[in-house]
Each structure stands twice: as C-alpha cells, then as structure tokens.
Amino acid sequence: MNLNILVLPGDGIGTEVTREAVRVLRHVARKWNHTLHLSEGLLGGIAIHRTGTPFPEQTERLALAADATLMGAVGLPEFDNVPPEKRPEKGLLGIRKALGVYANLRPVRTYSALLDASPLKNHLVDGTDMIIVRELTGGIYYGTPRGILEDGGETRAVNTMTYTRAEIERVSRMAFHLARGRRKKVTSVDKSNVLENSQLWRRVVTEVAAEFPDVALDHLLVDNCAMQLVLNPRRFDVVLTENMFGDILSDEGAVLAGSIGMLPSASIGDRKPSGAWVGLYEPVHGSAPDIAGQNKANPLGAIGSVAAMLEYSFGLKEEAGAVNAAMEAVLQSGKVTADLRPSGAPATTEQVGEAVCAAIG
Ligand code: NAD
Secondary structure, eight states, X not given: OEEEEEXXXXXXXXXXXXXXXXXXXXXXXXXXXXXXXXXXXXOTHHHHHHHSSSSOHHHHHHHHHXXXXXXXXXXXXXXXTSOGGGSTTHHXXXXXXXXXXXXXXXXXXXXXXXXXXXXXXXXXXXXXXXXXXXXXXXXXXXXXXXXXXXXXXXXXXEEEOOOOHHHHHHHHHHHHHHHHTTTSEEEEXXXXXXXXXXXXXXXXXXXXXXXXXXXXXXXXXXXXXXXXHHHOGGGOSEEEEOHHHHHHHHHHHXXXXXXXXXXXXXXXXXXXXXXXXEEXXXXXXXXXXXXXXXXXXXXXXXXXXXXXXXXXXXXXXXHHHHHHHHHHHHHHHTOXXXXXXXXXXXXXXXXXXXXXXXXXX
C-alpha cells in the first residue's frame, strides 16, 4: 500500500517523540512492504520563527495532499504572553479546520504493566479497551448567538447548543464503522431527558444504527456515562457523543490509562479518493518545555498515534495490532522513560523507540 504521510514535529518534545514515531512507521513499512511517502512541514512556534505564521500556506498544501498527518506538539514559553491569534496553538485550530476533521477519536486502553498507575482498582480497570468518538466541529463551542450581554441592568451570558441532522449522521457513521472492526458495540451518550439537541441526537443515531444491523447500540445519559466509566469501564467498546460531553468524558477516560505521555489521539474527516480516511494523529500531551531537548520524553503517545493512523486511515489492522503489542511488550520489559517510574535507570526517548521496533521484530 502507498502510505502518503505528512509529519509536523512542531515544538519542544514534539520533535523528539515524532522522530521515534517515524522510526516505528519506517520499520512497519519495511516489514509489511508498504511504500512510505513522507513529507515534513512547519507548524506552531517553529513555523512562526521561520515564516511569521503558526500555520503557513505551504503546510496547508502539504496537509491537503497527504492521506494522513502525524503531529508532535506545539507551544513555546516565549509566546505565553502574546495574543491568542499569534500563538503557536493557533496552528492546531488552523490545520484541523483546513482538513475538515469532524470526529476526534481517543483510544483508551489499559496496559497490564501500568495498572498500578491507574487511579482505579486493578480488577476494575484491567482489560479496558474503548474508543471515545467525540464530535469536533459543532455543538455549544461553535453555536451562535453567544456572548456576555448587558441586559436591562443585568449581566447575562449566552451560549447556543446547535446540531444539524447531517452533522450527527456523519459522526455516527464513523462510530459504527469503527465498531464494525472491533467488538461491534456503540454506546451513544446524550442528555435527552433535558435537551432537545440530545433528542435529535438520539433519534438520528438510532436511524443510522439501522444501516449497521451487525452492530449493537445502546444509549446512556451523560451523567450515568460519567459514572459507568469509573464503575465498569470494560462495558464500553465505542462511545459516541457530542462535542462538549466528549471533551469532558475523554479526559475522564484518559486518566484510566496512567501517564499523559501514553495517550494517542486521532481526528478524522471524510474519505479521500485514495480510500484513506483524512486523519490528523497526535499524542494528547503538549510540548513539555520542562523536559524538552533532554531525550527523556515518553514517545509512546506518538507511537500509539502511528498505530491509530495505520488502523483508522489505512485500515491496516494487523500492522496496528503489532505496534500496540510491541508497546505492551516494552512496558512489560520495564524499558520505559522516567514518567513511568521504572524500577531501574530510565530509558531515553530514543531507546524506547528502538525497543518498540525490536519488539515488532
Ligand atoms: P504538557 O502536556 O506539555 O506537559 C504537562 C506535564 O506533563 C509536564 O510536566 C511534562 O513534562 C509532562 N509530559 C507531557 N508529555 C510528556 C511525555 N511525552 N513524556 C514525559 N512527560 C510528559 O502541558 P503544558 O505544560 O500545560 O503545556 C506546555 C505547552 O504545550 C504549552 O505551550 C501548551 O499550550 C502546549 N500544548 C500543546 C498541545 C498540543 O500541541 N496538542 C496540547 C497541550 C498543551
């Protein structure tokens, strides 16, 4: 298969973790005989330094031409006090918008070697393996009217939650497609006992479910879902929800797995003519200026993002499974970075990348 991928290392530890993620990608391509076309672009603080803007036109062109984009992290302390539109983080919003990615996927799985890092009891969290699918471009974060108003001597704040049928349909189809490749279960999360938005959400999700008779659907109210995530996380396969509920639930899901350096994410849009799903893959963490340039960042979130890319954008389940299994083997071996508190001397970022490749074989 042709894997046409743009790499945007970004700032701080972004460059270090993407180097290891690319090492793993090259290894997988060699082993399974895929042809890798890699391009590299500028995003974030480094892009401001070189071109004056966090999301240069050249980067946009490269992203639109690629099948998938692998991102490190952006953000440099020197920009902490500049206005939001001039900050490196503006580049993230720019690329998400340019690519039209409307579903954010957060895989949440536990690794047996890290069970003690979870705040939950081992027997509750062991075996957790879910994906939270969050609608990314609609809902209350984007609805209008919005603002803080002076109204007859009273100050009032207004936000608007709004969804169209089309917005709900496309993200629902994505969730059902994903479930088909997994344990075939979608849990849709809403607040339909109170919100009209959620009533439309539930109606449309139920209609889309009819197109996927092999996938089971259940509905949970968001308050109950927040509770079930900590009471019985193994019950979930694919969790489908709107933007704000997903924002909150995905962070709740994130802590189940342990260190922030472990967490991958994927943002997906429509299908390209090549058959690949447009996708933007990045670890959840930021540029970590406190440890940047020291070869001690945990690259597993970035490497997990490569696994997610292989699976979601290219449908390469075997390769993705091999990367995930290799990460598990490396965790078991104890060759991990300092954030995972190894019993012996911590491994470097580079050593972890090399160990994952060796474990893939
Ligand atoms: P951060 O995620 O960069 O760091 C938080 C803490 O976690 C730090 O102590 C850091 O050392 C540690 N950490 C993070 N990733 C790690 C890894 N892979 N291995 C080991 N330790 C790791 O968050 P922050 O400090 O709030 O933000 C730093 C900069 O990153 C800011 O400029 C922020 O705006 C930016 N940021 C960018 C993104 C992104 O690019 N998607 C996300 C979050 C924050």
